[in-house]
Amino acid sequence: MAKKKVLITGGAGFLGSHLCDRFINEGFDVVAMDNLLTGSLDNIEHLMGLKNFEYYHYDVTKFVHIPGDLHYILHFASPASPIDYLKMPIQTLKVGSLGTHNLLGLALSKNARILVASTSEVYGDPLVHPQTEEYWGNVNPVGPRGVYDEAKRFLESITMAYHTYHNVETRIVRIFNTYGPRMRLDDGRVLPAFIGQALRGEDLTVFGDGSQTRSFCYVDDLVEGIYRLLMSDHPYPVNIGNPDEITIQQFAEEIIKLTGTNQKVIYKPLPTDDPKQRKPDTTKAREILGWAPKFSRAEGLKPTYEFFKQKIKG
Structure with missing residues (x-):
């Protein structure tokens, strides 16, 4: 029987590269596509010699x-x-609009199933807690974060339009904060920022008073959820994330303890429209996909910390 082929856009990115690994291990022919705007060939270098892996430097x-x-x-x-x-x-x-449109067109022409990566940002600064898939969100379309929030909301809308109008097999994952090896130290998200600051001996910067919350999911758990969703028959959005919620202040203290450093925490003003709470309701993932996260934060942070430590040394 011929191998199944999968195209992974953003394949040289943090999540994309882990998905490439998973599909190679599952025996697929994998095509990774990335324009390296934020991705890195370092993330997929170990796959380059494989006969069932191809990489295209391309803008979708x-x-x-x-x-x-x-x-x-x-x-x-x-x-x-x-x-x-x-x-x-x-x-x-x-990439959220034109890129998604192009890939939905490709899915239609190839009779392929497509899974699109949405995120918890579609909920904006939520007024409902925890966030269920039925919640429509609280988004400022003209605020600084609107470019990302609305790109993802459009991505979901056009995906559902292709599903209902063209009968394309579509899947939508709403990803909550995810972490693990291959994250960029300089990407501005709270986890790499805290670990990078601690490793460089800098004070940890908390925006706001530290009372805002996040829920961190280890990348292996996320990839498992995505794989199960792709192979399911559920066309509507599904939250994938770890519902173990923590305040940013508590998380800063956790990182200081993990890294064995004695930095202080310093406070700066909260950026515009920064979400105050983030916690996925994962009932659908549990009931439809039989999925639940396996890694505790303590378990996931160990390999992540080791990865960043090597990066800083390098």
């Missing part, structure tokens, strides 16, 4: 063509951290 906001059969598409191309999407607002909007 242009017309996308893959020769031959294609069975699955995972659309993970997008700047994903505040530093990136505030620096590249137009590219962020284009």
Whole structure:
């Protein structure tokens, strides 16, 4: 029987590269596509010699063509951290709109199943806690974060339009804060920022008073949830994340303890529209996919910390 082929956009990014690993291990032919705007070839260097792996340096906001059969598409191309999407607002909007449109067109022409990466940002600064998939969100479309939030909301809308109008097999994952090896130290998200500051001997910067919350999911758990969702028959959005909620203040203290450093915590003003609470309701993932996170924060932080320690040394 011929191997199944999967296209992973953003394949050289943090999540994309872990998905490449998973699908290689599952025996797929994997095509990774990335324009390296925020991705890095270091993340997929270990796959480059494999006969069932191909990499294309390409921008998916242009017309996308893959020769031959294609069975699955995972659309993970997008700047994903505040530093990136505030620096590249137009590219962020284009990859969420034009890029998604191109890949849905490819899925239609190839009769392929497509899973698109949405995120908890579709909920904005939520007024409902924890966030269920039925919650419509509280988003400022013209605020600085609007370029990312609305790109993801459009991505979901056009994906559902292709599902209902063209009968394309679509899946939508809403990803909550995820961490693990291959994250960029400089991507501005709270976890790499804290670990990087601690390793460099700098004080840890907390924005606001530290009472805002996040829920951190280890990357292996996320990849398992994504794989199960792709293979399911559920076309509507599903939250994948770890519901173990922690305040930013508590998390800073956890990182200081983990790194064995004695930094202080310093406080700066909270950025505009920064979400005060983040906690996924994962009932759907549990009931539909039989999925629940396995890694505790303590278990996931160990390999993540080791990865960053080597990066800083390097």
